Amino acid sequence: MYSLYGELCTEVYDLSKPLGFSFGDVEYYLERLKDVKGKVLEVGCGSGRVLIPLLQAGIDMEGVDNSAAMLDSCRRRVEELGLATKLYEDEMHNFALTDSYEAIIIPAGSFQLVEGREQAVAALHHFYSHLKPGGRLIMDLFIPTDIQANHASTRTWETSDHEVIILEERITEMNLLEQKTVSIMKYEKWKEGNLIQTELQRFPLSWYGYHEFELMLEKQGYEEITKSADYGWLNKPVKADQMITFEARKAPIGRE
Numbered sequence: 001m002y003s004l005y006g007e008l009c010t011e012v013y014d015l016s017k018p019l020g021f022s023f024g025d026v027e028y029y030l031e032r033l034k035d036v037k038g039k040v041l042e043v044g045c046g047s048g049r050v051l052i053p054l055l056q057a058g059i060d061m062e063g064v065d066n067s068a069a070m071l072d073s074c075r076r077r078v079e080e081l082g083l084a085t086k087l088y089e090d091e092m093h094n095f096a097l098t099d100s101y102e103a104i105i106i107p108a109g110s111f112q113l114v115e116g117r118e119q120a121v122a123a124l125h126h127f128y129s130h131l132k133p134g135g136r137l138i139m140d141l142f143i144p145t146d147i148q149a150n151h152a153s154t155r156t157w158e159t160s161d162h163e164v165i166i167l168e169e170r171i172t173e174m175n176l177l178e179q180k181t182v183s184i185m186k187y188e189k190w191k192e193g194n195l196i197q198t199e200l201q202r203f204p205l206s207w208y209g210y211h212e213f214e215l216m217l218e219k220q221g222y223e224e225i226t227k228s229a230d231y232g233w234l235n236k237p238v239k240a241d242q243m244i245t246f247e248a249r250k251a252p253i254g255r256e
Helices: 007-016 025-033 051-056 068-080 107-113 117-130 210-219
Strands: 040-043 061-065 086-089 101-106 131-141 152-158 164-175 180-191 194-206 223-229 244-249
Touching: 007 068, 007 152, 007 164, 007 180, 007 194, 025 051, 025 101, 025 107, 025 131, 040 051, 040 107, 051 061, 051 068, 061 068, 068 086, 101 107, 101 117, 107 131, 107 194, 117 131, 117 210, 210 223, 210 244
Parallel strands: 040 061, 040 101, 061 086, 101 131
Antiparallel strands: 131 244, 152 164, 164 180, 180 194, 223 244
């Protein structure tokens, strides 16, 4: 019934957040990973907004995402820049990779697309199993503070081919007790007054309490947990609407 980050969604993402676009996260992750010698995995890498600048900086990046269209865009950009990486199409909470990593990163709140606490816990456990001893998990989370039931919004973009893409988004489910919303995203591409392509996407979003997520990490065995607000290293979070970056380590050999 619904698409999963299909062609139109990917095109909109690349128009609204082109390569080089940053929320401050690209610079932050570059700084936090500058001394990493081994492989780094970006989970939910999408079309490469963060992965490619890190790759250009000499970090040995790989990526996993569940959208074939997003990965196609990422692969095309990587090739155009003369770079090389490995990209995998799989789910965030149960991807099957043979390598282990010095760091796993999940920028921009992408982890919050995992639906339900059970899958979220499974994902954290899964990340832990793919980290080398002493390896780091670095991920961004936010708490939505302006949710309105049945809220609807419309945005438009013009393409280089003189087409117009319209995105209509409506919150259709809101459960504050379970800390989740579901939105329906309708994408339409028009040219010369004719509808030429459309997609319908279900967009679930979960969020976690400030202390709740730290306890979730601890329960999975992560150590040395830190929290930094708005991409300032160890900048203490003081407001609910800040982006919070959690960083945690897998126990080193001998303490696993």
